[in-house]
Ligand code: SF4
């Protein structure tokens with residue numbers, strides 16, 4: 001009888017974030033049996049008492065890199081993993097924790113901890129995982145989309161590259177035949193945001209807040225003009241542009257528009 005193929009060894013890791021993406025994995029009731037049949041989760045501190053030190057076939061990484069100790073840790077995980085996937089916008093873009101990049105970290109540390117802050121392992125800038133190590137694929141979203149996660153893990157388990165959309169949320173909105181919220185005068189970020197959530201918010205009457213980060217070949221200028229014409233102030237537009245990706249503000253056009 002042919003020997004059964006070994007399941008890929010998977011490690012799930014949390015860095016700086018709210019742990020909502022890991023909770024989303026724990027909440028995969030409908031899919032959990034399928035996934036357990038396909039992969040062997042050897043490391044997951046949030047869910048297991050005994051954890052392997054590696055190596056792993058696939059590392060799934062949640063959270064941004066905010067501490068010096070996290071740089072060493074992510075490099076070790078990378079060295080010991082064949083494939084590394086970021087899950088959620090913190091890991092992919094810096095996400096909500098990186099909003100701190102827009103403030104004076106030293107002043108904030110002093111306010112919270114007083115004058116003695118040297119012992120704190122807190123870096124001035126919070127960065128996405130890709131700033132420090134190579135990332136093979138990214139599943140953005142705050143939290144990451146459960147269905148997209150399941151599709152990606154199933155693809156990875158059979159040695160395929162996950163298919164991540166490279167078009168905007170607007171495209172999914174049109175497929176769902178939603179009325180356009182920009183046309184209703186609402187400040188929607190759909191035109192500049194990467195699809196993959198099936199236009200979740202506009203389909204439920206709420207604007208896209210841009211939680212999946214910028215779409216490829218994003219046109220910030222066109223979105224800026226639309227929001228301006230709808231009456232948004234430069235401060236409001238800046239807040240929307242920077243909400244989920246304040247550490248990816250190295251895009252020239254983006255910088256010129258919002259600073
Ligand atoms: S992406 Fe959102 S849900 Fe996931 S860890 Fe970051 S803040 Fe939490």
Ligand code: SF4
Pocket residue numbers: 141142169193194197198199200201202207208209210211212213
């Ligand atoms: S519609 Fe926008 S804010 Fe809502 S889940 Fe999708 S990307 Fe995130």
